[in-house]
Amino acid sequence: MLEEREAERYALHTQHLNEMMVRVLRTLGFDVGFRTGQGQYLFDRTGTRYLDLLSGWGVFGIGRNHPLLRETLSQVLASDLPNLVQMDVSVLAGLLAERLLGFVPYLDKAFFTNSGAEAVETAIKFARSATRRPGIVYCDHAFHGLTYGALSANGDDIFRGGFGPLLPGFSAIPFNDLAALEKALSARDVAAFIVEPIQGKGVNIPDDLYLRGAQALCRKYGTLLVADEIQTGMGRTGRFLAVEHWGVEPDMVLLAKSLSGGHVPVGAVLTRKAIFEKVFNRMDRAVVHGSTFGKNDLAMAAGLASLEVIETEGLVHKSAQTGARLLTAFEKMAQRYELVHQVRGKGLMIGIEFGPPRSLKLKAAWSLLETVSAGLFCQLITIPLFKDHKILVQVAGHANTTIKLLPALAITDSDCEWIEHAFDAVIADSHRVPGAVWSLGKTLADHAIKAYATK
Known part of the structure; x- marks a missing residue:
């Protein structure tokens, strides 16, 4: 089908998908x-x-189509694994959680999602559940995703415009401004401060003391510090996590993008045990938050293979x-x-x-x-x-x-x-x-x- 319909690539998208994207590609000469x-x-x-x-x-x-990743996914497909039984638990998910938490030893639990935006949604729910507070603070120019919770914490009006009203309880502050953060947290009604250690929109790097100061303020006022490492994590900045550059230990770390290896979408929320156990605190709440495909075998194997490549290839x-x-x-x-x-x-x-x-x-x-x-x-x-x-x-x-x-x-x-x-x-x-x-x-x-x- 690919060979037969290749010549219709742009016509198909113009008719059935996003015509504006086709126009952008042609205007810029990227077609x-x-x-x-x-x-x-x-x-x-x-x-x-x-x-x-x-x-x-x-x-x-x-990189694209890494041979170890493709071999791993082929092995999973050839193994006839039961996959997504739901009334069972996945060995591959347990192994990936163990491997990821080994890179972040101050965190104890992992929750798997299908994307970075879904990881952000999970962090918002976990923070509100754990603190019993409504507020979420984020930074101007932030990008945390485009689903409603994530969009409510998105600091760029081009993405927010036309989709209101967004979720209540969200407030923006300037990036790199500890005084503004303290003012936002001082009422003690903020569940989480969610921040990209380095902002993707503009590659904005914080002052050396900003994230350490933000961590101290969050602890002072009982707010959870959530590090959105969806783009900065997995070695992108020369450390496994970008927060390592500043010696910060967030209450939650969000991962996605590179964790997938590019074939099967996967995201992860790494968090402290005390937070996790306030969400899943009784047997009748064992499924109070979840995602149908979140721990599927292909995604878990892709995450394991990606980590293996990152480690073995340095x-x-x-x-x-x-x-x-x-x-x-x-x-x-x-x-x-x-x-x-x-x-x-x-x-x-x-x-x-x-x-x-x-x-x-x-x-x-x-x-x-x-x-x-x-x-x-x-x-x-x-x-x-x-x-x-x-x-x-x-x-x-x-x-x-x-x-x-x-x-x-x-x-x-x-x-x-x-x-x-x-x-x-x-x-x-x-x-x-x-x-x-x-x-x-x-x-x-x-x-x-x-x-x-x-x-």
């Missing part, structure tokens, strides 16, 4: 039709190789080492190019922020694009990277001027050279006015103006 993926590479319908720096928004930490260390190299290279670019304002990151979660230049010619061109559509300039970087250098990367959020890198953790030195050369060339081109990059900018601006005109 090349990817056919295969191996590790950190994608191959389009012509066999052209691309370096994938999105990795499915961080899903493919171990991917946490590789992430730290390779990330340090790329950060150094980008910081040198920031010194050479006035449009590069800041470089941020830990491990292989890297943000390159662009901003208004000093020179008048560049400033006028920048202002024109950003007036038409905030964040439009970054497409002048991402499109040539894709078209001319075969690197897939995107902006770190709506109306954002930061490009985010989330490659597979196993990228090589030659991949780093590819990245460094490509970014250097494209950023250099963006400083030439007039030039091909700014001609592209005019085209994108025209598209944006037409789109607004048809609203």
